[in-house]
Amino acid sequence: MLMDHFQQKYNLTKAMTLMIQCKPKSLTNLYKYVFEKLSLIQKMQIFLTNADKVNLILRGINDLPN
Numbered sequence: 671m672l673m674d675h676f677q678q679k680y681n682l683t684k685a686m687t688l689m690i691q692c693k694p695k696s697l698t699n700l701y702k703y704v705f706e707k708l709s710l711i712q713k714m715q716i717f718l719t720n721a722d723k724v725n726l727i728l729r730g731i732n733d734l735p736n
Contacts, residue, residue, distance in 0.1 A: 685714045693730045700731070 689710035694703035
């Protein structure tokens with residue numbers, strides 16, 4: 671009911687989901703991955719320290735196969 675009365679201009683949940691799902695496709699694409707992830711982090715429109723941003727980027731890399 672509230673959603674009917676307020677136009678949603680920005681969806682934080684969607685932005686966060688996209689950022690979390692962003693993973694590097696291979697080791698050769700890490701450079702591209704970092705900038706893609708940073709772009710998604712900035713789209714969340716919330717304040718994060720540089721350390722927090724690095725943490726989010728590295729967290730996605732941890733899932734790479736050895």
